[in-house]
Amino acid sequence: MTDPNVTTDPRDLADADAETGELEVDPVSGYELTGHEWAGITELNTAFPNIVVWALIITHAYAVIAWILLPAWPLGDDYTRGLLGLDQGEMAIERYEALSADRSRWLASFETGDFDAIQKDAALMIPGMAAAHRLFQDNCAACHGPDGGGGPGFPALNGDTWLWGGHPETVAETVRVGINAANDDTRFGQMPAFDWLERDERDALADYVVALHDGAEDAQGAGAQLFAENCSSCHGDRGEGGLMNGAPSLRDKSVIYGQDRATVLRTLRHGRQGVMPAWSDRLSEAEINLLALYVATLGEREAEQAQ
Amino acid sequence: MIAAGALGMTERKVAFALSFALAVLGLVMAAAAGQGVMAVHGAMAMLLGIFLIFRTGGALYDDGPADERFERYYDAPTRFGIAMTLVWAIVAMAVGVWVAALLYWPEGTPAVPWTSFGRLRPVHTTGIIFGFGGNALIATSFHVLQRTARARLAEHVSPWFVLIGYNLFCLWAVSGYVLGSTQSKEYAEAEWYADLWLVIVWVVYFVLYMRTLARRHEPHIYVANWYYLAFILVVAMLHIVNNIALPVGWGVAESFPVWAGVQDAMVQWWYGHNAVAFFLTAGFLAMLYYFLPVRSGRPIWSYRLSIVSFWGIVFFYVWVGSHHLHYTALPYWAQTLGMTFSVMLLVPSWAAAGNAIATLNGAWHKVRDDATLRFMFVAAVFYGLSTFEGSFLAIRPVNSLSHYTDWTVGHVHSGTLGWVAMIVFGAIYTVVPQLSGRDAMVSLRAIEWHFWLAVGGTLVYTVSMWNAGIVQGLMWRAYDENGALSYSFIESVQAMAPYYLARTVGGGMFLMGAVICAWNCRATMRAARGEAPDRPIVAQPAE
Numbered sequence: 001m002t003d004p005n006v007t008t009d010p011r012d013l014a015d016a017d018a019e020t021g022e023l024e025v026d027p028v029s030g031y032e033l034t035g036h037e038w039a040g041i042t043e044l045n046t047a048f049p050n051i052v053v054w055a056l057i058i059t060h061a062y063a064v065i066a067w068i069l070l071p072a073w074p075l076g077d078d079y080t081r082g083l084l085g086l087d088q089g090e091m092a093i094e095r096y097e098a099l100s101a102d103r104s105r106w107l108a109s110f111e112t113g114d115f116d117a118i119q120k121d122a123a124l125m126i127p128g129m130a131a132a133h134r135l136f137q138d139n140c141a142a143c144h145g146p147d148g149g150g151g152p153g154f155p156a157l158n159g160d161t162w163l164w165g166g167h168p169e170t171v172a173e174t175v176r177v178g179i180n181a182a183n184d185d186t187r188f189g190q191m192p193a194f195d196w197l198e199r200d201e202r203d204a205l206a207d208y209v210v211a212l213h214d215g216a217e218d219a220q221g222a223g224a225q226l227f228a229e230n231c232s233s234c235h236g237d238r239g240e241g242g243l244m245n246g247a248p249s250l251r252d253k254s255v256i257y258g259q260d261r262a263t264v265l266r267t268l269r270h271g272r273q274g275v276m277p278a279w280s281d282r283l284s285e286a287e288i289n290l291l292a293l294y295v296a297t298l299g300e301r302e303a304e305q306a307q
Numbered sequence: 308m309i310a311a312g313a314l315g316m317t318e319r320k321v322a323f324a325l326s327f328a329l330a331v332l333g334l335v336m337a338a339a340a341g342q343g344v345m346a347v348h349g350a351m352a353m354l355l356g357i358f359l360i361f362r363t364g365g366a367l368y369d370d371g372p373a374d375e376r377f378e379r380y381y382d383a384p385t386r387f388g389i390a391m392t393l394v395w396a397i398v399a400m401a402v403g404v405w406v407a408a409l410l411y412w413p414e415g416t417p418a419v420p421w422t423s424f425g426r427l428r429p430v431h432t433t434g435i436i437f438g439f440g441g442n443a444l445i446a447t448s449f450h451v452l453q454r455t456a457r458a459r460l461a462e463h464v465s466p467w468f469v470l471i472g473y474n475l476f477c478l479w480a481v482s483g484y485v486l487g488s489t490q491s492k493e494y495a496e497a498e499w500y501a502d503l504w505l506v507i508v509w510v511v512y513f514v515l516y517m518r519t520l521a522r523r524h525e526p527h528i529y530v531a532n533w534y535y536l537a538f539i540l541v542v543a544m545l546h547i548v549n550n551i552a553l554p555v556g557w558g559v560a561e562s563f564p565v566w567a568g569v570q571d572a573m574v575q576w577w578y579g580h581n582a583v584a585f586f587l588t589a590g591f592l593a594m595l596y597y598f599l600p601v602r603s604g605r606p607i608w609s610y611r612l613s614i615v616s617f618w619g620i621v622f623f624y625v626w627v628g629s630h631h632l633h634y635t636a637l638p639y640w641a642q643t644l645g646m647t648f649s650v651m652l653l654v655p656s657w658a659a660a661g662n663a664i665a666t667l668n669g670a671w672h673k674v675r676d677d678a679t680l681r682f683m684f685v686a687a688v689f690y691g692l693s694t695f696e697g698s699f700l701a702i703r704p705v706n707s708l709s710h711y712t713d714w715t716v717g718h719v720h721s722g723t724l725g726w727v728a729m730i731v732f733g734a735i736y737t738v739v740p741q742l743s744g745r746d747a748m749v750s751l752r753a754i755e756w757h758f759w760l761a762v763g764g765t766l767v768y769t770v771s772m773w774n775a776g777i778v779q780g781l782m783w784r785a786y787d788e789n790g791a792l793s794y795s796f797i798e799s800v801q802a803m804a805p806y807y808l809a810r811t812v813g814g815g816m817f818l819m820g821a822v823i824c825a826w827n828c829r830a831t832m833r834a835a836r837g838e839a840p841d842r843p844i845v846a847q848p849a850e
Contacts, residue, residue: 029669036527036529038529039457044608046612062651071643072647074640074641079638103791127787131789131791134791134792
């Protein structure tokens with residue numbers, strides 16, 4: 001590796017005076033060159049700037065102070081705890097509890113589930129509904145839409161007909177246990193598959209159900225007959241729903257999957273069983289009640305906005 | 308492109324044998340896998356091997372090369388590396404602009420799996436870091452190494468092995484993501500066999516570098532070489548430790564990492580941050596330390612600062628990875644160490660940036676007139692800015708605002724667009740005319756356009772992401788007077804729309820600049836008037 005021609009004699013350096021060994025000076029900066037040269041690149045022998053020394057001292061002092069105050073260096077099984085004795089788990093829990101305590105000033109009142117009393121109390125409803133709006137956006141809007149208007153597969157929560165009921169108490173129960181959810185008390189609702197019906201029977205039913213949507217059904221036809229035999233026990237005599245067994249009204253404007261002919265045929269052939277998750281493990285009782293009140297009044301708010 | 312002309316007779320046989328081995332390796336992989344991603348990758352390797360068999364086989368019995376070649380530097384690999392740099396730049400930046408657009412316009416995602424955001428995002432990051440950045444590093448390292456050692460590369464086959472092998476790794480990686488194969492480790496998504504392959508390539512690279520350095524005719528090793536060596540060595544260490552994994556089977560592109568839980572997170576971010584340090588910083592500082600003084604014609608402002616910043620950067624960086632895991636399951640003490648070392652790191656980083664800027668003293672008129680030098684100047688400024696920002700974001704309370712927001716994305720891009728890409732373009736505009744035996748690029752106006760598009764794009768991008776990140780961070784932590792959250796998460800997403808749009812525009816401008824650069828380089832290489840005029844010192848008589 002070492003070249004025999006290489007010496008450390010300063011007089012041999014590229015920029016050095018061959019006689020005295022003194023280094024050349026850069027005319028622009030007035031600093032000496034180091035004498036090293038690589039394919040034309042040279043270096044100045046500039047003294048180490050004071051500001052860098054100060055910056056090093058300040059940043060190192062910051063680090064040392066932090067090490068003294070905070071948990072910092074590992075010691076085998078343990079670590080230096082720091083004079084402040086901080087523990088990030090405890091700190092997180094403390095902050096969480098402080099926030100919850102602050103919130104529970106008003107939120108605790110929602111635990112009772114006495115919806116009529118709460119609804120009359122503006123001091124509770126004003127902070128409550130503002131918080132409920134964010135809770136709904138964070139937890140429910142992904143499926144039910146930001147305004148509760150629903151979407152394909154997910155029922156609207158802002159209309160006046162319900163699968164299970166629109167009273168805050170009923171809604172709270174639905175949210176708590178879910179529908180067809182992984183919860184022991186979950187509500188169970190299933191639209192059975194009618195694949196055992198003849199094709200023309202399903203066609204007749206589909207025509208009838210599509211017409212129901214527009215209120216233009218033929219009450220005497222084969223469809224009506226089949227409907228009475230197979231469907232009305234769940235969907236009501238004239239498909240008006242409201243039996244609170246999970247079967248929707250087929251006469252109102254809102255739909256879950258769709259009430260066009262093709263979708264209805266698919267529903268009849270394969271059945272449907274939507275899943276609404278249970279929230280009792282994820283939201284507190286007060287939050288569920290808060291949401292129930294919010295959902296129960298979505299329809300009213302919708303109507304107000306329309307005006 | 309791959310000129311067998313410079314290869315000696317034995318070297319040609321070696322090259323032929325290696326091509327054959329690659330084709331066989333591909334065949335074995337494809338056969339072992341039978342189907343799936345690994346089979347596709349085997350087929351790619353096999354096709355590349357067959358192509359190379361024809362390239363090298365055709366020249367096996369041609370006349371031997373002239374001995375005069377030893378009186379020149381070996382620049383053909385650099386030329387190829389720069390071409391690959393530009394190809395990857397355009398591909399990966401285009402993918403970046405596309406995924407940026409998808410964030411503004413998610414409905415635009417076509418309904419086929421391989422175009423989903425989750426698959427294309429790593430194509431962008433890997434394509435840019437490894438494809439664009441890595442090729443630029445390898446190509447310029449060959450150039451700088453030879454010049455500062457005043458010696459020709461130690462031999463002629465391994466530079467090609469390194470470059471072609473490395474690009475095969477990049478291709479395997481990004482095509483794997485598109486096909487749905489990933490290790491799910493950020494910046495280390497490539498699967499086990501690609502990782503093993505990269506280890507081999509890297510060892511060859513290291514050996515070539517050391518052998519050439521050993522032949523130097525300069526008494527001292529220039530600081531750029533220190534940085535390149537740090538890049539090569541530490542990246543090898545990071546890559547190996549982070550990627551230790553057990554393959555599910557020898558024929559499948561799936562594996563389990565040996566690390567688990569918070570240890571896995573720590574190893575991953577030790578790797579991740581040092582990829583920033585030793586891939587995206589050390590190597591590019593090497594470029595800065597060579598091309599800035601060459602282009603400005605000024606001596607490095609302070610020899611001492613360059614030494615102190617080198618050792619400072621190398622020592623402090625390896626500690627700071629835990630600042631990516633503030634407020635997580637990682638123990639508090641590890642977070643404190645990451646935070647404090649990040650702050651101490653600021654001084655050597657700024658010493659390097661300041662040293663570069665002070666070097667321009669006496670050459671400011673050149674900065675004004677020469678867009679190439681201006682690229683390097685802007686790079687040094689953004690290097691300073693983003694290292695300051697990095698140390699700042701590493702402070703825990705600051706991080707509690709910035710973490711998980713687009714501020715991080717803004718920070719990364721002030722580093723990658725403003726610093727890394729700018730210094731690469733400065734280096735390319737210096738090297739390409741030289742290797743083409745010309746005084747200058749074909750179009751100086753095109754460089755000027757590129758410069759302003761790049762600077763404008765970077766500013767639009769980073770400013771919009773800073774705003775986006777701070778808005779997000781503030782929205783997430785805001786409580787109303789009743790102690791309830793002021794905003795739902797979706798509201799903070801909706802608030803991003805204008806920033807995401809602006810970011811797409813900024814990225815698009817940057818991409819346009821890169822396309823102009825690629826065109827200009829191609830035109831210049833086609834208008835070449837011979838080879839680089841500078842010569843190594845020829846010590847030993849030619850073999």
